[in-house]
Amino acid sequence: MTALLEVEDLRVAYGKVEAVKGISFRVEEGQAVTLIGTNGAGKTTTLHTLSGLLAPSAGRIRFRGQDLAGVPAHQVVALGLAHSPEGRHIFPRLSVEENLLLGAFLRKDADGIADDTERAYVLFPRLRERRTQAAGTLSGGEQQMLAMARALMCRPRLLMLDEPSMGLSPLMMKKIMATVRELKAAGTTILLVEQNARAALALADQAYVMETGRLVLSGSGRTLLDDDSVRKAYLGEA
Amino acid sequence: MIPKTSTPAARALVVCGAALSLVSPFLAWTWTSRYPGNLTVYGYPGGSQLLTLAGALLAAVFTAAVLGVPGLRALAPAGAVRALRAASLAALTATWITVGAIAVDLGGVVNVEPGGWLAAGAVLLLAAGAHALPDDTVTEPPPAARLPRAAEGALITVVFLAAMYVLTYGITTDSAQDFLAFLPAAGFGVRALAAAGLTARFGALTARNRIAVAVAALASALVFPFTQTGDQYTAIADNILVFAAVALGLNIVVGLVGLLDLGYVAFLGTGAYTAALVSGSTFSTFDIGPWPFWATALLGMGVSLVAGLVIGAPTLRLHGDYLAIVTLGFGEIFRITVNNLDGTSGPRLTNGPNGINSVPNLTVFGFDLGTRHTLLGVTFGRFANYYLLLLAVIAVIVFVYARAGNSRIGRAWIALREDEKAATAMGIEGFRYKLLAFGLGASLAGLAGTVMAHLQTNAVPENYKFADTAPPNSAFLLAAVVLGGMGTVSGPLVGAALLYLIPAKFAFFSQYQMMLFGLALILMMRFRPEGLVPDRRHRLEFHDEQVAAAEARRTAAEATA
């Protein structure tokens, strides 16, 4: 069986500077895969390339068996690859509900969209309370909920989350991670980039460690949690 | 903050000032009717005295609210004192400008009669008292009681009629002095209503009665030609409507999608030249026409649409500044091209600088707009006929705007404006939606242009400049949208009315006009960047501190939760 997402020897450069230097990994259907690594390792660059916002300089991306080379960004989401970007990037002057509707932009089934909006509000009751409020006036945590809910609105086959816990209070971080676990349990395939390595590894089926553009370590989430070098570098243990 | 102890004195001042201000317009302010508006009559107000009276009435109402007169308190849900202050300033500015103008025009303060002195003193008392009262602003006014639907509709209609009355006063002022007094009076008057929380209430009312708003707006606009006996002011109103129609079209491109188009007037020109060429004018290169209006309009829109797509296709992939530069260039290329297509410098098509003149009147459903006719006992001349047609054109543009703005396409446009990358990640193809907006904007301007050519009986290059002392030109169009309020319907309408009337009424000022215009723009962008009629969304954009404060409150609540 082929994996949902297969990345082969992917290279991405900003001008002359190569930020991703030949990485290969796969995400199987139903799995939660996490990508952890130091600042500037190239994680965000990788996700941007997967969703077509950046063009790779070499390598292959296959999603659901289809080569993504040359597929423009606005069509990638149509294939079922949703991206909740680093820094959330919600539309601040639009209401919460309008943001959700934009997540379902390519869908034409009004009933299905209404169902999924309802589902988003069940998942994040806070968003229902604030549905008519401008998204820019939400708190950081609420904005993150909105970014995730918006990404889910396209009924993705693969949900890519870039640092969903960034800048959140410990309490809100727990809540967001619990939601990620919930989504996984419900069968969503997830590719999670996180600085909070402990939480990410704890829920991941498969994990990769990225450093300066290369994948230096991989294994199941459990294995990496117990790995000495990971414990030293990412879990802050002696 | 003023100490509470000063309040009784301040109240006394306000009451005296308001009472005397109400009386003064009924007295003579000067001895000679040489001052425009005839302010020499005892017994009833005339000319600019009406402005003082209106300001004083508004102030009297808010005074009553401050004093706690039962029932009137409800007229100032957000607090009456700041409203009273603004109303007193309306009376003050109108009165002092008028009294000052009497003294200047007639050569000395001796020309001011006791009535004028009384008025000047009364408004000063009023304003002083109002500003000495302690502020009573309520930050979160209670929600308004819901009225029956019919009553809400009636209320909306009354407000629109009142607004139309004010606008009509401005359009029909017959002297620069009167208009000079009118502007600040109207400005402070609106500010008083806003401070009282009434405009917010009215906003909520209109938000849930969209259809009533459309009907009331159209109905009150229809009243205007019935109030006019001559053509003089209807012609002005027509020009405002053309200008406003184009500004509304530009508002889609700039306000919704955020594309800075500095050459938009070229699409108006494209429509106008197209219409002129098929109008059957003897100056037209083509021996065709006259066509019925619908055919001319469709052709004008079509040609402008093509022009929009041809300009947009290569340029809309560019970002911000580049797009502005390219459209600026295109606007000038259009003007220079029509200036040169005279048979000498280039192929003969547009008669060069002379343009295409003697464009005959339009025929709408077999009716020649040049003919006079009588409607409900009122004679409708040529300009009144065009007024009705232009109202229809504006109605179409507003309809398209409202439908597009609240649709999937409108959301895509706003998303592109706010965060193009995120919008792309949602599956929105930026280029395609931008091109759609650009083409739509161009064809709406083209539609306005077809009417403009017939209204002005010509199409000449001089009308389609980048910047000029009178509208429409690209700079004024953009200013009308930005000053009025991007992304709203009423904003560009208000902006267009002001930017047309100010240069028209102060024609004697023309040598300083561009300078004053620039100064006004700078002040406006410094103190009210969201425009006169702010859009809920844009207000957030320009007042980040409010957003930050709201966010801080949320986060604090979250931490304790």
Ligand SMILES: Nc1ncnc2c1ncn2[C@@H]1O[C@H](COP(=O)(O)OP(=O)(O)OP(=O)(O)O)[C@@H](O)[C@H]1O
């Ligand atoms: N737009 C850009 N232009 C040039 N270089 C860039 C750009 N964006 C990122 N980079 C560089 O590419 C490298 C990888 O950045 P990236 O954002 O992918 O890191 P990351 O792993 O997501 O880091 P973090 O954990 O801090 O988010 C960094 O060295 C960064 O400076």
Ligand SMILES: [Mg+2]
């Ligand atoms: Mg990153």
